[in-house]
Amino acid sequence: MRPAFGGIDFGTSNSTVGVVRNGQPRLVALENGQVTLPSAVFFNFEDNRTCFGRQAIANYTDSIEGRLMRSLKSVLGSSLAHEKTRIKSRSIGFMEIVGMFLGHLKKRLEADAGDTVETVVLGRPVQFVDDDAEADAKAQSELENAARAQGFKHIAFQFEPIAAALDYEQKVTREELALIIDMGGGTSDFSIVRVSPQRSRSLDRKDDILASRGVHIGGTDFDRLLSIAHVMPQLGYLTPTKDGKRNLPASYFIDLATWQRINLVYTAKAMTHLRQIRYEAERADLVDRFIHVVEHRYGHALAARVEKAKIELTDRSSAEVAVKLPGAEFTAEITRSGLDVTIARDIERVTATVGQTIRDAEVKPSDITAVFLTGGSTAIPLAKREILSLVPQASVIEGDMFGSVGLGLALDAQRKFG
Numbered sequence: 001m002r003p004a005f006g007g008i009d010f011g012t013s014n015s016t017v018g019v020v021r022n023g024q025p026r027l028v029a030l031e032n033g034q035v036t037l038p039s040a041v042f043f044n045f046e047d048n049r050t051c052f053g054r055q056a057i058a059n060y061t062d063s064i065e066g067r068l069m070r071s072l073k074s075v076l077g078s079s080l081a082h083e084k085t086r087i088k089s090r091s092i093g094f095m096e097i098v099g100m101f102l103g104h105l106k107k108r109l110e111a112d113a114g115d116t117v118e119t120v121v122l123g124r125p126v127q128f129v130d131d132d133a134e135a136d137a138k139a140q141s142e143l144e145n146a147a148r149a150q151g152f153k154h155i156a157f158q159f160e161p162i163a164a165a166l167d168y169e170q171k172v173t174r175e176e177l178a179l180i181i182d183m184g185g186g187t188s189d190f191s192i193v194r195v196s197p198q199r200s201r202s203l204d205r206k207d208d209i210l211a212s213r214g215v216h217i218g219g220t221d222f223d224r225l226l227s228i229a230h231v232m233p234q235l236g237y238l239t240p241t242k243d244g245k246r247n248l249p250a251s252y253f254i255d256l257a258t259w260q261r262i263n264l265v266y267t268a269k270a271m272t273h274l275r276q277i278r279y280e281a282e283r284a285d286l287v288d289r290f291i292h293v294v295e296h297r298y299g300h301a302l303a304a305r306v307e308k309a310k311i312e313l314t315d316r317s318s319a320e321v322a323v324k325l326p327g328a329e330f331t332a333e334i335t336r337s338g339l340d341v342t343i344a345r346d347i348e349r350v351t352a353t354v355g356q357t358i359r360d361a362e363v364k365p366s367d368i369t370a371v372f373l374t375g376g377s378t379a380i381p382l383a384k385r386e387i388l389s390l391v392p393q394a395s396v397i398e399g400d401m402f403g404s405v406g407l408g409l410a411l412d413a414q415r416k417f418g
Contacts, residue, residue, distance in 0.1 A: 004113035005417045007409025008105055009123040009160070010143070012073040012220055013185030013376065014402050015039050015101075017109050018410030020418070025167070025410040027403050028112045030105070031055070036402045037108075039185075041069045041101055043087045052104045061301055068300050071220050071259035072098050074186050077129040077139030085263060095146055103150040119154040121413040122147060123405050125187035126159050126214025156416050159212055160184070161191040163408030168372040168399060169195040170411075177210075177363065178370045179394065181354070181387060182405065183377035186221075188350050189214040192361035192368070211360035215353045217346045219307070219377045220259050226334060227257035227306045229342045231321055234330045235293065236277075236286035248277055248287070256290070257306075262299035270294070292327035313339050314379050340382045351386045358390070365391050372397045374404040 006028070007018040014036045017028040027035035031053045042056035045065040060068040067087055075081045075094045084091040110117050128139035144155055161180040168178060175196035182189045192210040199208055228237065237253040240246065252274060255261040264270065271294065278287040293302060302323065309319035313336050321332045358365055368391045378384055379401065388396060400407065 004115045004117045005119035005413045006109045007121045007413045009406040016406030018406035020414040025407040043067045074260045077135045099146040121156045121409045123160045126189045130216045158412045160405045161189040164374045164404045165193040166408035166411045167404040169200045176370045183375040186218040190357040213357040223307045224257045230334045231332045235290040239283045241280045289328040374399040
């Protein structure tokens with residue numbers, strides 16, 4: 001009997017696990033029948049249990065005493081990867097927490113396979129870290145080590161947009177020159193790939209991959225920018241000190257707006273500093289709001305409300321972030337045009353990277369016959385409009401927004417290990 005294998009798309013916001021059964025790729029049910037799992041871990045201080053995904057978020061929003069960790073993938077290749085965080089009476093390394101999450105995905109894969117799984121293809125962005133080959137290699141090594149610590153012995157990697165291309169190729173009926181756009185929670189990745197029914201049977205596809213590029217911009221960056229621009233001013237961001245000589249320190253506001261840094265605001269040292277900032281602030285009432293948000297451990301819930309508003313702006317002209325805490329009641333309105341202005345610079349970088357990918361492939365934009373979209377951030381109207389303007393003649397195919405990469409990784413695992 002051949003050993004079981006699978007593909008894991010460990011995402012910044014959501015994760016999936018793919019397998020091939022009877023020659024067809026499919027996604028493994030990870031939580032209550034759902035094939036996507038939010039990349040979240042919650043350490044429950046009340047019963048000392050660790051839970052994952054939607055249950056983790058639900059425990060946090062139900063005000064159960066504990067610690068929520070999200071956007072874990074963002075620590076790869078960063079200084080946070082080697083730092084520890086306090087979980088009750090012990091300190092746990094961020095990479096150990098990444099390993100816990102990968103271990104949970106492995107258990108779900110093994111439950112589906114009915115056997116131990118030691119072989120896996122892990123998805124990775126084209127660049128974990130922009131323009132730093134050493135840090136990028138370090139990030140992949142950190143992820144590989146975390147996977148090995150959970151019992152995976154045979155590990156291969158595949159670029160996420162290439163995995164998405166392999167999924168798209170299952171549906172094509174003729175040869176296409178495809179631009180693959182994969183915009184997720186943490187990174188945006190692009191590839192130019194030749195796909196066809198005949199090419200899909202080839203084991204060596206190196207010559208079909210004409211170019212791949214990536215940039216470390218994704219949905220969580222848009223969340224952070226929206227929060228800083230539209231929500232943090234309600235908590236004192238950019239307000240002056242009493243003497244009018246300077247603005248309040250920005251670091252705590254930026255930490256509260258950044259998924260993977262929110263827990264840094266919850267320390268005793270941070271609270272002491274915040275109370276000092278309040279004393280110096282011209283608008284002490286706004287800093288009081290900030291302190292109440294921290295005291296209620298409301299940072300992740302606030303970030304989730306900002307994310308929800310961003311998603312609502314896909315189909316609406318405005319959305320609200322409403323907070324109703326004792327001592328911190330306010331509403332921040334965000335418009336579609338406000339979203340566009342806030343993220344415009346990042347979208348310019350994304351679009352420029354797509355253009356460079358096309359040039360790297362040494363093809364003309366008019367040569368591209370299809371654009372395949374996957375990843376939740378491709379739903380953002382400004383991103384989609386600007387990217388598609390580069391290849392107006394191409395047909396547009398919207399893949400499984402959250403599942404295409406996982407399905408393609410399963411197909412790649414079949415090719416490599418099947």
